[in-house]
Amino acid sequence: xxxxxxxxxxxxxxxxxxxxxxxxxxxxxxxxxxxxxxxxxxxxxxxxxxxxxxxxxxxxxxxxxxxxxxxxxxxxxxxxxxxxxxxxxxxxxxxxxxxxxxxxxxxxxxxxxxxxxxxxxxxxxxxxxxxxxxxxxxxxxxxxxxxxxxxxxxxxxxxxxxxxxxxxxxxxxxxxxxxxxxxxxxxxxxxxxxxxxxxxxxxxxxxxxxxxxxxxxxxxxxxxxxxxxxxxxxxxxxxxxxxxxxxxxxxxxxxxxxxxxxxxxxxxxxxxxxxxxxxxxxxxxxxxxxxxxxxxxxxxxxxxxxxxxxxxxxxxxxxxxxxxxxxxxxxxxxxxxxxxxxxxxxxxxxxxxxxxxxxxxxxxxxxxxxxxxxxxxxxxxxxxxxxxxxxxxxxxxxxxxxxxxxxxxxxxxxxx
Numbered sequence: 457x458x459x460x461x462x463x464x465x466x467x468x469x470x471x472x473x474x475x476x477x478x479x480x481x482x483x484x485x486x487x488x489x490x491x492x493x494x495x496x497x498x499x500x501x502x503x504x505x506x507x508x509x510x511x512x513x514x515x516x517x518x519x520x521x522x523x524x525x526x527x528x529x530x531x532x533x534x535x536x537x538x539x540x541x542x543x544x545x546x547x548x549x550x551x552x553x554x555x556x557x558x559x560x561x562x563x564x565x566x567x568x569x570x571x572x573x574x575x576x577x578x579x580x581x582x583x584x585x586x587x588x589x590x591x592x593x594x595x596x597x598x599x600x601x602x603x604x605x606x607x608x609x610x611x612x613x614x615x616x617x618x619x620x621x622x623x624x625x626x627x628x629x630x631x632x633x634x635x636x637x638x639x640x641x642x643x644x645x646x647x648x649x650x651x652x653x654x655x656x657x658x659x660x661x662x663x664x665x666x667x668x669x670x671x672x673x674x675x676x677x678x679x680x681x682x683x684x685x686x687x688x689x690x691x692x693x694x695x696x697x698x699x700x701x702x703x704x705x706x707x708x709x710x711x712x713x714x715x716x717x718x719x720x721x722x723x724x725x726x727x728x729x730x731x732x733x734x735x736x737x738x739x740x741x742x743x744x745x746x747x748x749x750x751x752x753x754x755x756x757x758x759x760x761x762x763x764x765x766x767x768x769x770x771x772x773x774x775x776x777x778x779x780x781x782x783x784x785x786x787x788x789x790x791x792x793x794x795x796x797x798x799x800x801x802x803x804x805x806x807x808x809x810x811x812x813x814x815x816x817x818x819x820x821x822x823x824x825x826x827x828x829x830x831x832x833x834x835x836x837x838x839x840x841x842x843x844x845x846x847x848x849x850x851x852x853x854x855x856x857x858x859x860x861x862x863x864x865x866x867x868x869x870x871x872x
Contacts, residue, residue, distance in 0.1 A: 464489040464514050466496075466506055487513055502580065511572075527626045531620075532586065532611075533579035538621070539614035539773045540571050550729055552711050562772045563699075570610050578611065583624065586615070588631035605633045641794055642801040647786055648692055654784040655684040681780050683765045686752065687773055690762065691795030693745040695803075695817040698792045700724040700736055702770050704762045706753045716760070717753060720746050724818070735818035800824060803829035 467488045472481040478586070485506035487494040492511065498506040520534035544564070548554065551561045558564050577594055589610055598604035612630040619625075640759070643651065660678035687730050690701045705712040708729040713736075715721075720743075724736035741749065752762055763768040773792055781790045803813040811828070814821040831836055 466510055492557055524623055527583040527624050530583040532581050532583055533575055535614050535618045536571050536575050539617045553825050570607055574611055576608055586628050591631040601633045602636050608632050611765040641789055642798040651784045652685050652688050655780050684776055684780055687763045692798055693742050695796050695799030705760055707760055717750050737818050739816050800828045801831050805829045807833045
């Protein structure tokens, strides 16, 4: 009777020596899979990296069954794998990358991390085991309510995709944690000016001497945050999401958000991209912002994007933005998305028509009013006016006489 395969596993390959006993090849971890050896390139003390390579190997080797089955016979790992394949095809097309360079895209890295996190907890379970109690257990272990909700939304999408492809017929429900309170952090005009000025003036600091004992740093001529000044101006005056700001370009092309400098129009949806739930409508550009954009284009007409770092379009500004916030001594928690909150808040504070403001920002009227409506000068103004106003004289007299005629007067008792 043939021995059962142990499956893919890690094994430490001993160091190799020559005839004189000198080590020629250090010990390394390899993957043993049914008599086949696959190198990992990890040294003996790099066990964590070797385990990660093993996980990737097992994931790439596994081919989920793509036919209709009962949910008690379908591993959640298969559901997640099929969903990830479908999403990766879409994301590669959206960002115009191949499988070798896809990990440079933050959105792709985040999706992979979420699916890996889900697979670590749910992968060995059957689809029939997915229920409310299991979802609540996952949320408790995940600890962060917002993160657990986002993960479970991916699981729900994966199950929905699996059903839509016709691979199962039964209904599987996902129980999501409650939504957290919407974020309402925004920048004042002085905060915004301080942040922009910090990005524009900051110079990179480096050690003035190569001596190890000399830790004194001196400013250089490098300006590593100047591209953020443009990013912030675009974000505040257009309320655009970070991805469309990074893709903003004076030159129309696939994968870019075209800015028509002659007509003053910002086509926020990238050319060649399909519309999604995150609205990116075409909007007119405010004159103040348009003047900046035209000047930037005149300064460097060869630039393909308005926001570039070292001559290339930026993919993410989170790290640089965090540094800028710290250098400007602003409160923590301010992120690139805060610029969108700021634009919405400023529009409401200036009394903009909510319907037009929602259209300009690319968000629903309900979200705008629920999250930012309290900043509007007309917010509850009618109620405030009515609660503090006096009744007309005639009505006030009628109210007083009616109250007296219908009042119950206390009876005074006679003392004995």
